[in-house]
Amino acid sequence: xxxxxxFTTERASRYLQQLCKHFAHKVPATFDERHGEVELxxxxxxxxxxxxxxxxxxxxxxxxxxxxxxxxxxxxxERFAWKETVELDWLxxxxxxTDLVTKLRAMPDPHKQAx
Numbered sequence: 204x205x206x207x208x209x210f211t212t213e214r215a216s217r218y219l220q221q222l223c224k225h226f227a228h229k230v231p232a233t234f235d236e237r238h239g240e241v242e243l244x245x246x247x248x249x250x251x252x253x254x255x256x257x258x259x260x261x262x263x264x265x266x267x268x269x270x271x272x273x274x275x276x277x278x279x280x281e282r283f284a285w286k287e288t289v290e291l292d293w294l295x296x297x298x299x300x301t302d303l304v305t306k307l308r309a310m311p312d313p314h315k316q317a318x
Contacts, residue, residue, distance in 0.1 A: 204262070204295060204296075205261065205262045205295070206260070206269065206293045206300050206303060207258065207259065207261075207294050207295075208258075208291035208292060208294065209257070209291075209292075210256065210257040210258075210259070210289060211255055212284065212287060213255060214284070215252035215255065215257035216236045216237065218257050218280060218283050218284055219236075219237075219238075219239050219251075219252040220236065220239070221283045222239065222241070222250060222276070222280065223239040223250065225283075226243065226279075227241075230242050230243055230244070234250070237251065237252050237253070238250070238251055238252075239251075243275060245263055245268040245272035245275070246263035246268060246269070246272040247261070247262050248260065248261045248262075249261075257280075259276060259280075261273050269303060270306040270310060271310070271313065273307060274307055274312075274313055275313055277291060278313060
């Protein structure tokens with residue numbers, strides 16, 4: 204199942220490229236100015252940018268991995284977009300993914316777990 208979020212920003216293409224370049228150091232990633240795809244260990248994320256919005260669609264390889272997949276994307280976007288307030292509303296089939304959001308709020312930063 205896929206969850207989707209949109210981030211309204213004038214820097215959508217920049218963030219798309221930063222995210223994909225960053226992940227490409229460790230996992231398969233392809234991108235251009237408007238579209239990117241990243242194959243993470245927990246699933247796949249597709250990013251699309253227009254002049255004012257970065258759209259992120261994440262599909263976990265299994266339901267239990269969805270929160271970690273999304274958390275990894277959120278944490279990295281927050282780091283790259285540190286001058287902006289990043290608040291992503293994740294949707295599943297057009298409805299709020301409240302179960303996912305609850306899990307995300309309870310999760311620590313994946314990078315801090317590794318330290």
